[in-house]
Amino acid sequence: MTTRGGTLIRRIEPAVVMAFGCIIGLLFLGSLYSTSFVSPEFLLQQLKVASFLGVIATGMMIVILLGQIDLSVPWVVAVGGMMSTAVASWGTIGGVMAIPFGILCGVALGLVNGLGVAYLRIPSMIVTLAVNAVAQGLMVVHTGGYSPQDASSAAMRALATGTTLGVPNALLVWSVIGTAAVLLLSRTTFGRAVYGIGNSERAVYLSGVKSQRIVMLAFALSGGLSAFGGILLAGYASKAAQGMGDAYLLPSIAAVVLGGTSILGGRGTYLGTVAGVILITLLQSILSVMQIEEAGRQVIYGVVIIAMLLLYGRERPVR
Amino acid sequence: MRDWGYRIREQRGTLLAFLVFVVMFAIYVVNHPAGFTANVVTTAANKGVLLALVAMAQTVVVLTSGIDLSVGMVFVLTNCLASALVVGSPAATALGVAAVLFTGLLCGVLNGLIVIYGRLQPIVATIATGAIFYGLALVLRPVPGGDVNSDLADALTSQLPGGVPASLVVLLVVVLALWLPFRRSEIGRGVYAVGSSELAAYMSGVPVGRAKFAAYCLSGLLAAMGGLFLTFLTYSGEASAANGNTYTLYSIAAVVLGGVSLFGGSGSAIGAIFGALAFRTIGDLLFVFDLDPLWQPLFQGIILLAAVCLGSFRLFRIRNRLELFG
Numbered sequence: 001m002t003t004r005g006g007t008l009i010r011r012i013e014p015a016v017v018m019a020f021g022c023i024i025g026l027l028f029l030g031s032l033y034s035t036s037f038v039s040p041e042f043l044l045q046q047l048k049v050a051s052f053l054g055v056i057a058t059g060m061m062i063v064i065l066l067g068q069i070d071l072s073v074p075w076v077v078a079v080g081g082m083m084s085t086a087v088a089s090w091g092t093i094g095g096v097m098a099i100p101f102g103i104l105c106g107v108a109l110g111l112v113n114g115l116g117v118a119y120l121r122i123p124s125m126i127v128t129l130a131v132n133a134v135a136q137g138l139m140v141v142h143t144g145g146y147s148p149q150d151a152s153s154a155a156m157r158a159l160a161t162g163t164t165l166g167v168p169n170a171l172l173v174w175s176v177i178g179t180a181a182v183l184l185l186s187r188t189t190f191g192r193a194v195y196g197i198g199n200s201e202r203a204v205y206l207s208g209v210k211s212q213r214i215v216m217l218a219f220a221l222s223g224g225l226s227a228f229g230g231i232l233l234a235g236y237a238s239k240a241a242q243g244m245g246d247a248y249l250l251p252s253i254a255a256v257v258l259g260g261t262s263i264l265g266g267r268g269t270y271l272g273t274v275a276g277v278i279l280i281t282l283l284q285s286i287l288s289v290m291q292i293e294e295a296g297r298q299v300i301y302g303v304v305i306i307a308m309l310l311l312y313g314r315e316r317p318v319r
Numbered sequence: 320m321r322d323w324g325y326r327i328r329e330q331r332g333t334l335l336a337f338l339v340f341v342v343m344f345a346i347y348v349v350n351h352p353a354g355f356t357a358n359v360v361t362t363a364a365n366k367g368v369l370l371a372l373v374a375m376a377q378t379v380v381v382l383t384s385g386i387d388l389s390v391g392m393v394f395v396l397t398n399c400l401a402s403a404l405v406v407g408s409p410a411a412t413a414l415g416v417a418a419v420l421f422t423g424l425l426c427g428v429l430n431g432l433i434v435i436y437g438r439l440q441p442i443v444a445t446i447a448t449g450a451i452f453y454g455l456a457l458v459l460r461p462v463p464g465g466d467v468n469s470d471l472a473d474a475l476t477s478q479l480p481g482g483v484p485a486s487l488v489v490l491l492v493v494v495l496a497l498w499l500p501f502r503r504s505e506i507g508r509g510v511y512a513v514g515s516s517e518l519a520a521y522m523s524g525v526p527v528g529r530a531k532f533a534a535y536c537l538s539g540l541l542a543a544m545g546g547l548f549l550t551f552l553t554y555s556g557e558a559s560a561a562n563g564n565t566y567t568l569y570s571i572a573a574v575v576l577g578g579v580s581l582f583g584g585s586g587s588a589i590g591a592i593f594g595a596l597a598f599r600t601i602g603d604l605l606f607v608f609d610l611d612p613l614w615q616p617l618f619q620g621i622i623l624l625a626a627v628c629l630g631s632f633r634l635f636r637i638r639n640r641l642e643l644f645g
Contacts, residue, residue: 069442116624120631121643123581125386125442129568130624137617145613202644211644246560250446263440295461298454305447306433314438 015260018312019275022258026282033290044168050281051174052160052232053251054274058181059225060252061273062218065185067198067265068117068124070222072109073252075135077245080106080227081152081234082139088153098153102231103224109135110223114216124219139242147241156235170232177225182270194218198265254305255280260312332578333590339576340597347600350607357482363603364484365476365552371490371595372545373566374573375498376538378591381574383534384514384583385434385441389449390542391567393426395558396456397546402465402556405547412468416547423543424536426452431535435528449563456558463557465550472551486548490592493544497537498588506533514583572623573598575630598622 030037056073063070084102087094109131116127142148162169185191193214196204205211229248234240259276261268283304287297327334347363348355373390380387397419404415426448433444475485501507509530512520521527545566550556577594579586601622605615637643 116628120628121634122627122630126571126575126581126627126630127624129571130620130627133568133620133623134617135620137614137620140616141613200644202641205641205644243561246564250450253443253446257443263443293457295454295457298450298457300454302447302450302454305450306437306439306444309439309443309447310433310437 013260013269013272015312016269016272016275019259019272019279022308023275023279023282026279026286030282030286030289033286037286037289044171046278046281046285048168048170049285050277051168051170052229052236053248053255053281054174054277055177055232056226056229056248057252057255057273057277058177058270059222061256061259061261061268061270062181062185062194063124063222064253064256064261064263065194065198065265065268066215066218067201068215068219069253069263070110070113070128070219070226071125071249072113072128072132072135072223073226073249074243074245075132075139076106076109076223076226077230077233077248078139078240078243079109079135080230081240081244082142082148082230083227084156084231085148085150085152085234085240086142088156089150095153095155098156099159099228099231103227106227106230107220107224110220110226111216113223114219117219118212118215143242145242148239150239152231152234152238152240156231157238158235160232160235170236173232177228178270178274185270190214190217195266198262198267251280251284258305258308330587330590332580332586333593336577336590336593336597340593340600343597343600343604347604347607350604352607357478357484360482361476361478361484361486363600365486366603367596367599368486368490369545369548369552370566370569370573370599371592372493372541372548373570374577374591374595375493375588376541376545377567377570377574378577378579378586378588379501379510379534379541380441380538381579381581382510382514382583382586383531384517385531385534386571386581387430387445387535387538388442388567389426389430389445389452390538390570391563391565392449392452392456393423393539393542394546394549394566395560395563396426396452396459397423397543398549398553399456399460399465399556399558401547401550402467402554403459405467405471405550407468412471415468419547420540420543423539423541423546425539426542427536427539428532430539431532434535435531449567453558453560453563456563460556460558463555463559465556467550467554469554472554475548475551489548493541494589494592497541501533501537502587506530510534511584514580514585516584568623569595569598572626576626581630 027038036042056077060070060073080102083105084098087101088098113128113131116122117124159169159173164172185194193204193209193211197211197214201211230245233244255276256273257263258279259268259272261272283301287300292300348359351359353359373394376390377387400422401415401419404418405412406415430445430448433439433448434441475489477485479485479488506529509520509525510533512525513527513530517527573595574591575581575594576597577586577590577592579591602615602619605618
């Protein structure tokens with residue numbers, strides 16, 4: 001037992017420790033401003049809000065581990081929210097199908113991303129931007145340019161806002177997805193291949209792994225998770241909205257990178273992403289509690305992210 | 320003869336973008352109810368030049384195999400700044416223009432410092448600096464508004480005698496005074512070298528850091544020119560995140576259409592200009608064909624997706640599957 005504990009501690013990366021250190025630092029700064037920052041209710045509330053970002057960041061992390069990036073998050077989130085609410089308005093069958101259908105739409109868009117990246121070999125940054133534009137176009141046609149009036153289904157609302165034994169359901173959802181992601185990344189051949197491709201796709205291909213299929217699946221997974229995040233958000237607000245995903249692109253990338261995952265791929269732990277997600281959520285809520293205007297929040301937010309990355313997210317020099 | 324063949328092949332991307340633009344524009348003008356008149360051309364040119372400047376900004380960074388996702392936000396920030404500073408007497412206006420361009424340059428300097436000396440990945444760093452620039456724009460213009468020296472604005476957005484759009488002349492001046500000297504300078508060659516292979520460039524004694532830094536600075540400056548020109552067109556400033564994101568996205572689309580390699584090291588800002596003009600014309604085509612405006616975002620998205628898929632034609636040329644994973 002002790003040796004296993006020992007290896008666990010040795011395996012924790014410095015970046016993850018730094019991220020958790022920053023969380024404690026933020027909580028400390030917040031508690032100087034108001035003691036309610038360290039109350040259990042506030043912390044639980046923060047974790048609940050963090051769950052939405054956590055679900056989206058999980059998909060983003062898998063893609064970043066490949067050494068790619070998914071910039072289609074904003075409108076895939078919106079597609080998830082809008083499609084699920086649209087289906088939810090179809091009566092009983094709609095209520096049952098809302099969540100699966102929303103996720104399916106996200107997976108479909110993710111597959112397009114994956115096809116472009118894995119088989120057409122187009123840089124992921126470009127394909128996903130284009131797919132984002134297409135998804136936006138589809139939703140504009142679907143909604144007529146206005147936010148849709150359809151309400152989310154009871155199941156969506158329960159997942160996003162309900163509690164079980166005092167624990168928010170959203171947090172439970174994130175824990176389940178997080179556990180699945182940890183198992184997927186560390187205990188399956190898929191996960192090994194993801195890390196491998198991030199280091200050298202050439203080597204993984206030569207080892208007999210169908211690397212292109214893995215890349216495509218990873219993007220499909222990311223699309224599905226983004227859409228699921230959108231479904232939760234639609235449940236939280238009880239309807240979908242234009243641009244509901246815009247606020248999730250930068251935070252999801254920042255959370256993954258702040259958690260110590262290399263943006264070049266191949267290196268990073270899910271624990272770090274959890275730390276990054278909590279860190280970003282705390283930062284956002286402290287800035288809003290302090291009643292700083294949107295303008296100041298954007299500036300502070302950008303500065304803090306760059307400062308933290310400079311602190312521990314730097315690449316090694318080339319030579 | 321052989322020399323000519325080489326030169327044409329070197330500029331293949333630019334020539335292709337030029338051809339696409341000419342064909343698109345011909346279709347547009349032929350179907351336009353007013354036909355080929357100076358006004359139609361001027362309106363198209365003004366919108367095209369706006370995107371062309373931002374696309375040039377994106378190009379110089381992409382050539383180093385980096386990416387600048389903050390160009391749209393520099394564009395928005397300088398637009399807001401110009402709507403406050405570029406007013407009053409000719410001297411005050413000139414000072415305002417200089418201040419706006421200098422601000423753009425500073426934004427580029429910041430990006431360059433963070434990416435090169437901070438050793439952060441350009442994609443993350445420029446997303447974060449983009450948030451900062453957008454925040455500053457919001458400070459300047461919490462609500463849309465402002466003003467601009469209308470004499471200067473009208474002069475640069477109308478027609479010269481003979482019906483030539485003044486904006487095209489502005490663009491030509493930018494190319495002749497900024498891009499070509501840069502391209503031919505030691506630093507400019509360094510930018511291409513770094514984009515082709517940073518390691519080889521370093522080994523050959525190319526000032527890698529300085530070349531990349533110059534690219535980011537020039538990018539900020541060009542984006543600021545775009546922001547300035549937007550102010551001349553709209554007579555106001557607006558801190559719109561949607562606008563900034565759209566221009567970032569379109570600048571990448573224009574760069575791709577213009578034959579600039581996203582892996583760096585090949586292509587030219589002139590190609591990106593034609594890419595931008597072609598992309599704008601594609602958007603305008605919808606209007607002359609009387610399509611429902613609701614379908615426009617989808618149409619542009621699909622064009623964009625199709626354009627980036629064109630890049631995969633190189634897959635037909637590979638001889639070994641392993642080249643896929645380079």
